Amino acid sequence: MTPMKTIQRCQPLLGTFVEITLCGEAPETKLQQQAGKAFEMIRWVQRMMSFHDADSDISRLNRCGHLAPLQVHPWTYHVIELAAQLSRETEGAFDITVAPRLVRSGLLPRHGAYTSLAEAGRWEDITLHGGRAISYRQPLQIDLGGIAKGFAVDKAIEYLSTLGLHGAIVNAGGDLRVLGQIDSRVAIRDPRDPHRAAVPSIMLRPALATSAAYFVRAASGLKKAAAILHPRTGKPMRSNLSVSVFAKTCIEADALTKAVLLAPQKVWNPVLSAHDSVALLLTAKGEQVLFPA
Amino acid sequence: MRRRCLIRSFAPALLLAPGGLHAQVYLTREQAKAILLPGPAEACPISLSKKERRSIEAACGVDVPREALEAWRSPAGDWLLFDSVKGRYEAIDLAVAISARGEVQGVEILTYRETYGYEVRQPEWRRQFHGKTVDSKLKPGKDITPLSGATISSQSITRGVRRLVQTWEQVLRHA
Structure with a gap:
């Protein structure tokens, strides 16, 4: 039996660090090539859907x-x-x-x-x-920053699933999806101390995404800045809450985190079940709440 | 008094100790070379003069703190450059391939150090999973625990790449 090999690569894409882990029996150079092609899928998504790129x-x-x-x-x-x-x-x-x-x-x-x-x-x-x-219907500016990352992860996983790998993980700055026989454990940054602490969990579905405001605030140096805004009021999301959503696909997980952060619970509860998803909330007080319980 | 002096001199070490530093190594330089600049190439270490550094800084708006860069060049004139940039807290090593026409052909992160991540490798931390794991079949070689959280920006890399493209423009293309 050929020994199993694991490789891990990381490229700066989608404005964040995209990490691809592959585990398979193929020679290492082959695995590296396959990871390279998976990155290529993500680059295509970026070229089509980037707000930053004037040609998208x-x-x-x-x-x-x-x-x-x-x-x-x-x-x-x-x-x-x-x-x-x-x-x-x-x-x-x-x-x-x-x-x-x-x-x-x-x-x-x-x-x-x-x-x-x-x-x-x-x-x-x-x-x-x-x-x-x-x-x-009128002049608009749309931005797929809250959903396209998840889609890019799905596209990379879709491609990797055709290769007969033992397992794979594609992680686009926290939006991730696992494929096949890979470890089902996951760590979620603790919103109280995102640089040092993590909360252990298990992958309840193949895909997981997390949204919270902690990094944007630190990066911009502005107390009030947040990349997540309430669509009705336009006010930035400022709570220290972190929302993780486990779903079948990463695009659903990515988008649903924003819905859970911003909508009232009676609205998002049925949406979660309609998408067969589970939300894990980490509060500023250190509580962990799972929906549906 | 003497004790106080001792404490003072060890204080930085004490501050650094508990967090631990974790460096995630993705690729060695040799592996990065095989991916980004396969085939024959010769080592061409670059040394930037003070004047060149100033002029690169002025053109791209990014500091050039180092004068020496490790670089490889293929017979066709393609370059592979190794550099490091400062992330939010720590240094990130990267490899950038630049074609003979000055176009970026690929960017790979070699190592990513951050204060976070240390605890995930600790046995006590991993033990918290016990009894919870649905299906933990895997993992030949090393343990992999993917990390989820709010997105970290990779802007520091964008600036680092801009600096290298400008280095090519001003120095390497004339080499």
């Missing part, structure tokens, strides 16, 4: 989506479709149209004067047409 599908839409329907890549269409579905289910608590406020606070770049920073738009203003075309 998203930037094209943000420039002229209100003028005429634009055709986008099937992956972009799929992500926006799911985002709209989650907005509907969470009564707008998850909303990809909060970008203008993030641009104003300096957390997202502004692409020239032609982009509108009007804040009137909401997720209902996004229209999905047949033939992968999308249009806006």
Whole structure:
């Protein structure tokens, strides 16, 4: 029997550190090659959906989506479709149209004067047409930062699942998904002391994502900064709560963390069950609460 | 009095001890070279003069603290550069491949040190999983515990890459 080998790689992608762990019987050079191709999948997602890149599908839409329907890549269409579905289910608590406020606070770049920073738009203003075309009912700025990372992880795992590996983990800065026979343990940063402490848990579903405000505040040096905003009030999320969601796919886990952070519990509880997901809340007092219990 | 002096001189060590420093090693330099610059290449260590460092700093807006860089060059003129950048708290080692035309061909993180992570490798910490594990079949070689949390920005890497691209522009392309 050939011995099992494990490799681990890390590349700066999606604005964070993406780590890929592969475990299989193939020679190490082969595993390295396969990891390289998985990174390539993530790079494609980045090229299509980055707000920062002026050539991405998203930037094209943000420039002229209100003028005429634009055709986008099937992956972009799929992500926006799911985002709209989650907005509907969470009564707008998850909303990809909060970008203008993030641009104003300096957390997202502004692409020239032609982009509108009007804040009137909401997720209902996004229209999905047949033939992968999308249009806006009024000038909008959408940002897939709260969902595309999870999608990129799913795409990498989808590719890796075709290779007959023993197991794999793709971790995009905390949004992760495991494949096959790999360790089912996971560590979640403790929101009270994110740089030093972690809370042990087990992978209750193949995918896991965590959202909290602790790093943005530290990085920007602003007490009030947070990359997660309440869509109705525009106020940054400032609690010390950390929300982790276990789901079947990473795109669901990623998006649902924001819904749990922002929506009232009676709204997100049925959404969690509809997506067969489990939420783990870590509070500032050190409590751990699991939903559904 | 003497005791106080002793405490003072050891205080930094005491502060550093309990947290522990964990360095995650992803690739050795040789492995990174095999991935980013396969094939024949010769070592071309770079030494930047003060003037060059100033001019790189001015062009990219990023400090150039080191004058020496480890670098490899292929016969076709492609470069592989090793550098380190300061993350939020600790140094991150990276390898960057730059083509003969000055385009970034790949970026790999070699080691990532952070104060967090030490405890996860401790047996007492791992014992907390006992009885909870659904299906812990795996792991040939080493233990892997993936870590989830709010996203850490990789901006420091972006700045480090910008610095190397500027180093190519001003120094290496004329080499």
